[in-house]
Amino acid sequence: MDDQLDAIFSALSDPTRRAILARLATGKATVAELADPFELSQPAISKHLKVLEQAGLIRSGREANSRPRVLEPAALKTIADWMADYRRFWDQSFDRLDDYLSKVQGYEND
Amino acid sequence: MDDQLDAIFSALSDPTRRAILARLATGKATVAELADPFELSQPAISKHLKVLEQAGLIRSGREANSRPRVLEPAALKTIADWMADYRRFWDQSFDRLDDYLSKVQGYEND
DNA sequence: TCCATACATCACCACATAGCTATATAGCCA
């Protein structure tokens, strides 16, 4: 799971890849559609997509002869969980809300 | 600010650096203390610390002839803010809580 | 069957990164 964090953070460290995720947040897209905003070659985009897919941030589908990508949000939850340990450092009010929610939702309280 | 995200995500993509942050979450520490758990040379640790510092994730102090590091949580908030755009994809209940808090805090004065 | 489309993969290059050892620098103390 350390490896997973490595892969996810590393994938997110590139602005092209973050832009691709932002596009996929609006819905699935083909490789050509994802490549369109960039001045990069198609193989370069395919490489970025491979990095994102291996990090678990996106998935590939198959429709006719295109391979549309979709966002895979679970991977982002992985880093949100990692960050939870640090949240208290930057946002105490967040902690208060979290406490409130735990109680409301009936989660256990430690 | 894209550069900042690059630097932060890139810094977090290394398990040694994440372990260093975890240690610093328990309080400030000298380079020697931070290096202790690892089988790496002292210069290797100093390099990692430089990466973390340039990403804004830690700060250096000065005490006698040591240079203790402390956590700098604001940088983590930067990526939390980036992730906020995606939170709806993995946790709808989180959204509900967030709405609740915005309202509650809208009537508070802190 | 043959061609076009959409994409993946290959082979290569330039540069960045992580590690090492050796050495430099800064503060403290005798």
Add this chain to the structure above:
DNA sequence: TGGCTATATAGCTATGTGGTGATGTATGGA
């Protein structure tokens, strides 16, 4: 001043990453 401690920097090597153009592969249609 000289020496000890703590840490940074320099110089080197090996490997990883991001880009390219060329080529391979799968699907759909004429």
